[in-house]
Amino acid sequence: MNPLISIVIPVFNAEKYIKQCIDSVLAQTYDNYEIIIVNDGSTDKTGELIDYYSKKYNRIHYYLKQNGGVSSARNYGIDKSSGDYICFIDADDIIENIYLETLYYAMQGIADCSVGGFKYINVTKEKEITVLPIKEEIKNLNDSILDFLDYEKPDWQRYMVNRLFKKSIINYNQLKFREDIFFKEDGLFLIDYLCASNGLVGYANKVIYYYRQNHDSALGSLNKKFNKRLFTNLDAHLLILERLYKNHLPKATIEKARTHAFMSCAWISDILKENNIHKLSYSFLLESYSFRILGLTRYLKWKIALLMKLLN
DSSP states (O other): OOOOEEEEEEEETTTHHHHHHHHHHHSSSSSEEEEEEESSOOOHHHHHHHHHHHOTTTTEEEEEOOOOHHHHHHHHHHHHHHOOEEEOOOOOOETTTTHHHHHHHHTTOSSSSEEEEEEESSOGGOOOOEEEOOOEEEEEEEHHHHHHHHHHHHHGGGGGGTTEEEHHHHHHOOOOOTTTOOOOOOEEEEEEEESSSOOOOEEEEEEEEEEOOOSOOOOOOOOTTTOOOGGHHHHHHHHHHHHHTTTTHHHHHHHHHHHHHHHHHHHHHHHHHHHHHHHHHHHHHHHHHHHHHHHHHHHHHHHHHHHHHHHH
């Protein structure tokens, strides 16, 4: 029999989509799996819908906890899972029936992680993008992290919902989602995992995940109101840089990570420009992050370049 795979689904006020999500999970061609659903204090009818499914299907294990955020819910799911492998999907998304089968066999018995393609749903027709690996292959740690850092390509490689992980590596290294980081916490977990594993990732050139773009999500709401928790995105970037240093990744890889961390500073700066009150309050904090990401020499060169641009 194939090994048991745990599917962890954190849920918060997802009554509109949770049924479609669960139905897609129950349709898997890979049969030996359990579903861990963690209700993170929903206040709508989500709980009633999950309760119905959990009573009908033995493979569904339903847990209700006090609201603590998606990282807290995922960590709870890890603790409750029994599988040899584990994956995480979002309650407003759906998966192909070959999701588990594809990810498991993509490891080819040697990789510690696997990744597949996905398609955006709930978007305008011109944005119906399908993104997936070019071919089926095994990549090493540095190449996989370079994919993660490549912002010029579609972002399938930066998500974790289209991946499969080994539970033993998570347990042995006591890996958890940082509950004090609210943006890019999933990317940080992925880098932590890859650096703790043998670094090999199996790529599958099949669409296995359908990602629903939700404008009410944490990132989507930023266009409506500035959220100071966004600075935790920069905390995640700094921790990722630290992990890459500790694992002696090539200098070019580390510099690419530094560039994207600094790009996030620019992103937050642009958001602050639309919020004048917050811009005054947080400009010094943003400068502090820029300094920590760039280091003294790069920071001074950047400031001098800005000054010269103003003078010209």
